[in-house]
Amino acid sequence: MAAKSLGTSLRVVSLLPSAAEIICLVAPHEILVGRSHEDDFPHSITNRPILTAAKTTFTTSEDVNRQVSESLSTGQSLYDLDAVALAKLKPDVVVTQDLCDVCSIDLVTVERIARKLNPVPTVITLNPQNLQDVLANITEIGTALGFPDQAESVRSSLLQRVQRVRDQGAKLVSERGSRVTVGFVEWIAPIFIGGHWTPQMIQDAGGIHPLNLPKNQDDGAGKSFPIEDQKFIDLDAQVVIVAPCGLDIPTTERELRSILDKNKSSGARCWVSEYLQRGVKIAVVDGNQMFNRPGPRLVDAMEFLVGFINDRYDLVPSDFPWKLFTP
Numbered sequence: 001m002a003a004k005s006l007g008t009s010l011r012v013v014s015l016l017p018s019a020a021e022i023i024c025l026v027a028p029h030e031i032l033v034g035r036s037h038e039d040d041f042p043h044s045i046t047n048r049p050i051l052t053a054a055k056t057t058f059t060t061s062e063d064v065n066r067q068v069s070e071s072l073s074t075g076q077s078l079y080d081l082d083a084v085a086l087a088k089l090k091p092d093v094v095v096t097q098d099l100c101d102v103c104s105i106d107l108v109t110v111e112r113i114a115r116k117l118n119p120v121p122t123v124i125t126l127n128p129q130n131l132q133d134v135l136a137n138i139t140e141i142g143t144a145l146g147f148p149d150q151a152e153s154v155r156s157s158l159l160q161r162v163q164r165v166r167d168q169g170a171k172l173v174s175e176r177g178s179r180v181t182v183g184f185v186e187w188i189a190p191i192f193i194g195g196h197w198t199p200q201m202i203q204d205a206g207g208i209h210p211l212n213l214p215k216n217q218d219d220g221a222g223k224s225f226p227i228e229d230q231k232f233i234d235l236d237a238q239v240v241i242v243a244p245c246g247l248d249i250p251t252t253e254r255e256l257r258s259i260l261d262k263n264k265s266s267g268a269r270c271w272v273s274e275y276l277q278r279g280v281k282i283a284v285v286d287g288n289q290m291f292n293r294p295g296p297r298l299v300d301a302m303e304f305l306v307g308f309i310n311d312r313y314d315l316v317p318s319d320f321p322w323k324l325f326t327p
Contacts, residue, residue: 010145012093013086014039015052016104018134018295019095019126019141025296026142026151034089036104038246041289041297049089052105053080061189061244061255079105083113090117095124095141099196100223103245103292128294130220131197131204135159138296158299162204165302169206172310179208180309183237183275186224186287187244188255191232191271194241195224197298198291205305211235232271239309240275242325243287249321252284260327276327283308286321 012027013034014020020039023032029044036052039045055078056067071078086094094114098107107125114123124144128134135155142151173179182202184194194202199209199221211231212221224245244252256272263270275282285291290301300317307315308322316322 010093011089011091012095012145013051013089013091013121015081015094015096015110016126017041018137018293019097019124020045021293021295021297022138022141023095023145025154026138027145027147031145033091034086038104038288049085051082051086051089053082055079058246058251060258061187065187065190077106077109079109081105081109081113083116086113087117090119091121092119093122093124093145095126098125098127099129099294126294129196130200130214131162131298132218133220134197134294134298135162137294154296158296161299162302165299165306166204168306168315169204169310172206172306172312176206176310179203179206181236181238182207182209182309183211183232183235183240184209185232185240185242185244186292187226188242188252189259190226191229192224192226192245193232194291195222196220197294201298201302201305202309205302205309207239207305207309229269229271233269233274237275237280240280240282241285241305241308242282243285243291245292246288248286248288249284249323252287253325256282256284256325257327272325276325281308282325283322284325289321 010031011033012023012031014023015036017038020035021041024042032045032048034051035045035048037050056064058064096107096110097104111123114121126137128137138155139151142148184198186192186194193211194209195212197220199212200214202209203214214221242252260272290297304316304320307313
């Protein structure tokens with residue numbers, strides 16, 4: 001749906017971090033007048049009013065999984081949306097999502113509140129399932145906001161970088177004669193494996209994600225889902241990437257060390273120690289910024305993947321937020 005008014009006078013609210021990033025790439029930053037509590041990039045938008053809040057509190061991976069499961073089982077939203085603050089902003093456009101009720105405010109809540117505003121804003125809903133969808137969202141948002149040429153320029157530039165990664169990945173696979181088996185962790189306790197666009201990106205970079213394969217060569221995989229630790233151990237991955245949804249590097253490292261300590265005291269087998277003992281490299285990535293948001297920086301993540309997976313660190317962007325895990 002086209003926005004009611006176009007150009008720099010437009011008032012836009014983002015309720016999704018990846019949407020805020022796209023908006024700021026295709027349009028002047030000043031049109032963004034409100035944001036979600038997770039919209040923190042680019043830094044220039046962090047002075048905008050915050051309109052959402054999480055009902056869960058991060059303690060440990062295991063406990064957050066319990067909180068989320070209990071809320072979803074009773075049909076409760078995991079987030080609050082400040083309807084009064086939203087009304088005061090008088091947005092022309094609200095950008096939200098319908099992909100994951102765990103990751104951001106749910107669409108039902110947004111539409112219910114938006115219908116009560118005067119004037120009623122246009123609601124743009126994103127639901128990307130793969131990398132192509134993410135890039136198409138750039139065109140969709142840019143066109144809706146009245147900046148189609150800038151959106152096309154951004155999308156074209158990203159596509160060139162994606163193709164470069166695909167070419168590098170294909171060349172490295174050809175030289176090696178096989179793909180690198182990758183274990184990708186989107187949540188730590190329990191283990192949720194990579195889903196949607198991530199297995200596709202791994203494959204483009206010269207790897208393979210056997211626990212959740214892409215549906216076809218040019219598509220994403222199914223959504224992330226939990227598996228038993230033993231199944232992850234049995235994968236016998238050649239590299240492991242840990243990029244939990246919503247967590248930064250220090251928090252992720254703390255969670256991994258906690259698992260090591262817990263299993264050491266109980267004597268249970270631990271996937272972290274198993275892979276470390278095998279000499280497998282475990283990369284810890286700022287998943288909150290780089291893999292979990294279906295936005296432009298997924299291309300940065302692809303550039304990291306082709307370098308890390310293939311042991312070609314010269315290909316990893318120098319500013320990419322990652323490190324090798326050491327106990």
